[in-house]
Amino acid sequence: MQAEEIYEVHAIRYATLARSAAEKFIGGDPHEAGGNLDYFVWLLRSSQRTWVVDTGFGAQAAARRGRSYLTPPVEGLARLGVRAAEVSDVIITHLHYDHVGGFDFFPAARFHLQDEEMRYATGRHMGRRLFNHAYEVEEVVGMVREVYRGRVVFHDGDAVLAPGLSVHRIGGHTLGLQCVRVNTRIGRIVLASDAAHFYANMDEARPFPIVHDLGAMAEGWRRLRELADHPDGVVPGHDPL
Numbered sequence: 001m002q003a004e005e006i007y008e009v010h011a012i013r014y015a016t017l018a019r020s021a022a023e024k025f026i027g028g029d030p031h032e033a034g035g036n037l038d039y040f041v042w043l044l045r046s047s048q049r050t051w052v053v054d055t056g057f058g059a060q061a062a063a064r065r066g067r068s069y070l071t072p073p074v075e076g077l078a079r080l081g082v083r084a085a086e087v088s089d090v091i092i093t094h095l096h097y098d099h100v101g102g103f104d105f106f107p108a109a110r111f112h113l114q115d116e117e118m119r120y121a122t123g124r125h126m127g128r129r130l131f132n133h134a135y136e137v138e139e140v141v142g143m144v145r146e147v148y149r150g151r152v153v154f155h156d157g158d159a160v161l162a163p164g165l166s167v168h169r170i171g172g173h174t175l176g177l178q179c180v181r182v183n184t185r186i187g188r189i190v191l192a193s194d195a196a197h198f199y200a201n202m203d204e205a206r207p208f209p210i211v212h213d214l215g216a217m218a219e220g221w222r223r224l225r226e227l228a229d230h231p232d233g234v235v236p237g238h239d240p241l
Helices: 059-065 073-079 115-121 137-148 199-203 214-227
Strands: 008-019 035-045 050-053 089-091 110-114 152-155 159-162 165-169 178-184 187-193 234-236
Touching: 008 073, 008 178, 035 073, 035 178, 110 115, 110 137, 110 165, 115 137, 115 152, 137 152, 178 214, 187 214, 199 214, 199 234, 214 234
Parallel strands: 050 089, 089 110, 110 152, 187 234
Antiparallel strands: 008 035, 035 050, 159 165, 165 178, 178 187
16 A cells, blocks of 8 residues: 655635624624634645645635635745646635636646536526525536536545545535545644634534535534544634634
8 A cells, every 4th residue: 555645734815704703603693703704725735746725716706705805826826836837636625616716727737526516516506596606607617618628537425636635525515515634744634625614613513604404514523523633633614713
């Protein structure tokens, strides 16, 4: 068996949004103090490989949706010595606008996506505002075009992508959300993406309001912890902490 590689994991914060408690949690008390929701893309780098997790969104999407745009994700990558145009593999955790909106900045990449996410984003649920408001139709259509170009690698549940790197489908937020498990010098950690936006989602069982299946979301918190080597090894997708 090939030995697992050891990766560095870099969080690149590219945008932020002030949210009230009522906007962050189902049943959130409007009198409770809120806080920011931060937006990240992630760089995973071993001695042999470089992977990017999610692509973020651009300045136009930030203006349209009222987000504070801090820096283009590709500039954040460049500061770490990575040219987006040369990245060969990008993991798309799901097709919400803040995770796939910058896919065209990676012209040489293959995009790793769950079968169920494409089915969800192009299926019957998208006829309802309840489910479609976090998707951008042109981005979904754009990813369909990449399927026809042979640039999308589909996964059906758990999959090992490289020694020390794997993806795992976690239900709840969307039908085909996947988290990323990565081996580091402190053990295997899990990038939760939107399976847990904040630590409080997991630690206090307080669900995020954008949800496809609440029961699957709660079960996903257990699965995230199960995948990590230690209790602090789960990294939420949007928590400023």
